[in-house]
Amino acid sequence: MSDPQNAPPAPGRRLNRRRRPLLFILLLVLFLLLLPAPAAAHGGPAGAETHVASSPFWILTLIYTQLLLAPLFGGWLLVQGVRIWTNGWPRRGDVH
Amino acid sequence: MAGQTFSSVRNLLSFRERLNGAYHAHALWLYMVVVFGHWLEHIAQAYQVFVLHWPAVDAGGVLGLWFPELAASEVLHFAYNLSLLAGLWLLRPGFSDRARLWWDLALVAQGWHFFEHFLLQVQWLTGVFLFGADHQIGILQLWIPRVELHLIYNTVVFIPMMVAMVLHFRRARREMAAHPDRATRDAGSSPQRSPLWQDR
Numbered sequence: 001m002s003d004p005q006n007a008p009p010a011p012g013r014r015l016n017r018r019r020r021p022l023l024f025i026l027l028l029v030l031f032l033l034l035l036p037a038p039a040a041a042h043g044g045p046a047g048a049e050t051h052v053a054s055s056p057f058w059i060l061t062l063i064y065t066q067l068l069l070a071p072l073f074g075g076w077l078l079v080q081g082v083r084i085w086t087n088g089w090p091r092r093g094d095v096h
Numbered sequence: 097m098a099g100q101t102f103s104s105v106r107n108l109l110s111f112r113e114r115l116n117g118a119y120h121a122h123a124l125w126l127y128m129v130v131v132f133g134h135w136l137e138h139i140a141q142a143y144q145v146f147v148l149h150w151p152a153v154d155a156g157g158v159l160g161l162w163f164p165e166l167a168a169s170e171v172l173h174f175a176y177n178l179s180l181l182a183g184l185w186l187l188r189p190g191f192s193d194r195a196r197l198w199w200d201l202a203l204v205a206q207g208w209h210f211f212e213h214f215l216l217q218v219q220w221l222t223g224v225f226l227f228g229a230d231h232q233i234g235i236l237q238l239w240i241p242r243v244e245l246h247l248i249y250n251t252v253v254f255i256p257m258m259v260a261m262v263l264h265f266r267r268a269r270r271e272m273a274a275h276p277d278r279a280t281r282d283a284g285s286s287p288q289r290s291p292l293w294q295d296r
Contacts (some may be wrong), residue, residue, distance in 0.1 A: 062247065067139060
């Protein structure tokens with residue numbers, strides 16, 4: 001007796017499953033093409049806005065937080081690098 | 097043709113397995129140095145725009161001072177983001193537990209970031225721009241300008257990677273301290289979700 005769970009899906013159902021991602025991509029492209037452009041997308045050279053930005057608090061907070069994090073992580077990364085590349089870090093197969 | 101494809105996939109998976117074995121820590125470290133450098137460039141660019149108030153077109157980070165075409169190169173951004181995504185996928189099996197969870201978060205975030213760069217790249221190649229814009233534009237650029245948006249993207253990808261790496265290396269150090277007799281083994285884990293150090 002055949003197991004219904006292992007039975008192959010009906011042909012129509014299999015086709016739908018294959019088409020689903022295609023349908024999703026088509027809808028997404030349609031959505032993107034129909035959305036209106038923001039003002040910033042006009043009048044500038046390719047790939048970059050020309051405005052001289054104001055500096056809202058949130059972006060300054062983000063920049064300075066990251067400037068603080070960068071030397072911390074950079075230093076930590078350096079220490080790990082020294083350990084890894086100077087035999088301070090064990091590798092599979094090393095024999096002491 | 098199908099045989100060649102199958103062979104290539106098998107070679108790639110085999111390479112991935114080796115990468116996550118004995119040399120996972122080394123590969124991960126090298127990869128993170130590149131990612132860290134790229135992150136610094138985005139911070140430098142944001143600093144130039146929002147602290148020094150340079151026009152966005154002139155703010156290309158530190159390398160952009162000597163090679164201004166780098167920041168404007170859509171191909172370069174696309175290629176870098178593709179390699180970032182590939183690295184996240186290639187090095188993923190070496191992580192376990194909480195470190196894996198953070199790494200996966202970075203992978204998902206980079207998946208979206210890459211999709212945005214893919215859209216930018218297609219627009220740049222075809223000259224057909226989304227949303228009726230007169231240059232290539234990403235989806236979230238509808239609400240956030242490109243410099244700010246890609247600083248956010250890189251932060252959202254980099255922070256979970258950093259957390260994952262710290263957790264991963266701390267665990268390795270802890271295990272090394274707990275089992276000094278096993279300290280001759282690998283710091284990276286196997287492709288399976290297993291302890292960091294394993295028997296050969």
